[in-house]
Amino acid sequence: MTKMMRSTAQAVAAAGMMMAALAVPASAGSMKDEPVAEGRKLTWSFNMAGTSDYVFRGISQTDNDPTFQAGLDVGYGIFYAGVWGSGLEFQNIASDAQIEVDVYAGIKPVWGPATFDFGVIYYTYPGGSDAFGVFDLNYVELKAGVSGEIFKSMTAGAVIYYSPDYFAETGSVWTIEGSLAYTLPAFGPVTPTISGLVGYQSGDDASYLVANAFDDYMYWNAGLALAVDKLTFDFRYWGSDASNALNTGAGGTCANNYCDDRFVFTAKITLP
Secondary structure, three states: OOHHHHHHHHHHHHHHHHHHOOOOOOOOOOOOOOOOOOOOOEEEEEEEEEEOOOEEOOEEOOOOOOEEEEEEEEEEOOEEEEEEEEEOOOHHHOEOOOEEEEEEEEEOOEEOOEEEEEEEEEEEOOOOOEOOOOOOOOEEEEEEEEEEEEEOOEEEEEEEEEEOOOOOOOOOEEEEEEEEEEEOOOEOOEEEEEEEEEEEEEEOOHHHHHHHOOOEEEEEEEEEEEEEOOEEEEEEEEEEOHHHOOOOOOOOOOHHHOOOOEEEEEEEEEEO
């Protein structure tokens, strides 16, 4: 059995068990996952955020520097769509991309206590290219997940992502994430939530191994979010085992400590 087949089987098995137990989460710390809209009505929301470091799946996307992010989401019944963008700094990993703009859409049907999420995300890097001007940085991911409340104030979930041709044309990639979140009793105007996430990514093509010096890795985060009306202050610790890869020098995925453990602070406002 090939590594891709094993990864696929593990992904399907994990998702099946989670769905059966109604214990699967929206990604902790993700800026792109929005709650399902209630009822058959048109809804919208706009968010802006400042973060000390844009960390995506355990790897810094901004050369360990702060950046600004913003997104717009619309929903109608179980349908949703949106666009989200962030500043970038990729020059030390053989790319000149300065901005990321993601477009996504999907459905979030509800069955009992479980909310399912089936969608597609298109990651784009306007004006960006690799160092040789050969590879397309843009890529598509398919997404399937489910989340629900397993105990009072505690939600859990799991999500599977699949890209037929990942960032910079590095071939097919599977990503699996599981998360837990617990909302603590409010004190005054502040509602605290503690949450954590564990993820695993695997690429089966040689191009993924060449680009990263690893063909799979794990990442995780844990943190505290403080919600005050429309404001959320998130304090989060990120880590991964990608920094164990060989290419930690200039030009690699883990160059300049991109894959090292770090604390990230994010302040976000959501309107209306």
